[in-house]
Amino acid sequence: MGTYDIICIGAGPTGLACAIEAKRAGMTPLVIDKGCLCNSIYHYPVNMVFFTTPELLEIGDLPLVSAAEKPVRVEALKYYRKAAEYYGLEVRLFERVLRVDGHDGHFTVVTQTAKGGEERYSSKKISVATGYYDLPNVMDIPGENLPHVSHYYTEPYEFWNEDVVVIGGKNSAAEAALDLYRNGARVTLVHRKAELGSTIKYWVRPDIENRIKASQVKALFETRVKQITGDEVLVENGNGETRLPAKQVFALTGYHPDFTFIESLGVHLDPETRKPALDPNTLESNVPGIHLAGVVIGGRHTSEIFIENGRFHGKQIIESLKA
Numbered sequence: 001m002g003t004y005d006i007i008c009i010g011a012g013p014t015g016l017a018c019a020i021e022a023k024r025a026g027m028t029p030l031v032i033d034k035g036c037l038c039n040s041i042y043h044y045p046v047n048m049v050f051f052t053t054p055e056l057l058e059i060g061d062l063p064l065v066s067a068a069e070k071p072v073r074v075e076a077l078k079y080y081r082k083a084a085e086y087y088g089l090e091v092r093l094f095e096r097v098l099r100v101d102g103h104d105g106h107f108t109v110v111t112q113t114a115k116g117g118e119e120r121y122s123s124k125k126i127s128v129a130t131g132y133y134d135l136p137n138v139m140d141i142p143g144e145n146l147p148h149v150s151h152y153y154t155e156p157y158e159f160w161n162e163d164v165v166v167i168g169g170k171n172s173a174a175e176a177a178l179d180l181y182r183n184g185a186r187v188t189l190v191h192r193k194a195e196l197g198s199t200i201k202y203w204v205r206p207d208i209e210n211r212i213k214a215s216q217v218k219a220l221f222e223t224r225v226k227q228i229t230g231d232e233v234l235v236e237n238g239n240g241e242t243r244l245p246a247k248q249v250f251a252l253t254g255y256h257p258d259f260t261f262i263e264s265l266g267v268h269l270d271p272e273t274r275k276p277a278l279d280p281n282t283l284e285s286n287v288p289g290i291h292l293a294g295v296v297i298g299g300r301h302t303s304e305i306f307i308e309n310g311r312f313h314g315k316q317i318i319e320s321l322k323a
């Protein structure tokens, strides 16, 4: 196997867009992901509806058509798979990138395969688009690792006629609470702030607010979760401590990029925001030849970059390499 022009770490929309731009520029890109194609989107809630209209999710100038006004998870998965096929991208899946050795023009990407073996790939340049969905923001409380506590919402059907506690106050928490309520679960939403997040989808906000007003979804604001046990969640607010029954707990408290991995590449991160040091034009980091793309550029501020804007990072990187 020869040397690739660029290895894109992460096969999310950003990594794929970058590889497509490289291919269009006559380069030989390789995409590597530790999971399946678009592993993050694959693990989103099963019936997730994007807040973005279809054309703003497009990559490689390929049209995305959705049945309704906003695309759903399955449509995005099919679209990005087709985009990878259309451009004949070379992709290695279920291989985790462990480290990157070498220097600009002569990098070696070392991966671990699903069977535990090691693979090595040579590349002149590296693009890192590893997203943020793998690492939840933990509450660091006793019981958080119990089997009935999840940082990922999937489907409601298992929880009919059961008590479910949803922790969080942004989109994911609001949507999970509504979906669970509509499918017969008894839902309590626990949020540490005084009100729901300002970025809640415009069509979700009135729905969740009205369900709370009607006590169909019980909500506790300015409430802190102290502990989770096998069948209860202990919370505390101005009225003291309360024990909420819970067959299942969804702690939807957000996610963050793998800062340890990015630092292991030699990339400097801002001590406060954890934003990587990079040239805003070329997206090249302080390590020559290593570029960053997508949501990782936002550091802790994960709501600054989404597919809508991250999909253009590949073009920026490839333009700079061509120049």
Ligand SMILES: Cc1cc2nc3c(=O)[nH]c(=O)nc-3n(C[C@H](O)[C@H](O)[C@H](O)COP(=O)(O)OP(=O)(O)OC[C@H]3O[C@@H](n4cnc5c(N)ncnc54)[C@H](O)[C@@H]3O)c2cc1C
Pocket: 009, 010, 011, 012, 013, 014, 015, 032, 033, 034, 035, 036, 037, 038, 039, 040, 041, 044, 045, 048, 049, 050, 051, 052, 095, 096, 097, 098, 129, 130, 131, 132, 133, 134, 172, 258, 261, 293, 294, 295, 296, 305, 306, 307, 308, 309, 310
């Ligand atoms: C529920 C939800 C709804 C959203 N809705 C929208 C929306 O409507 N519109 C919008 O624009 N954005 C939306 N977003 C945000 C958007 O999905 C993310 O910003 C986007 O996926 C980021 O794309 P990415 O390619 O940078 O990262 P990802 O899609 O997360 O891809 C990163 C990939 O890197 C892989 N990876 C990580 N580490 C390694 C490693 N060491 N080795 C190999 N592979 C690795 C992961 O497996 C993953 O496949 C939503 C996010 C969530 C959670």
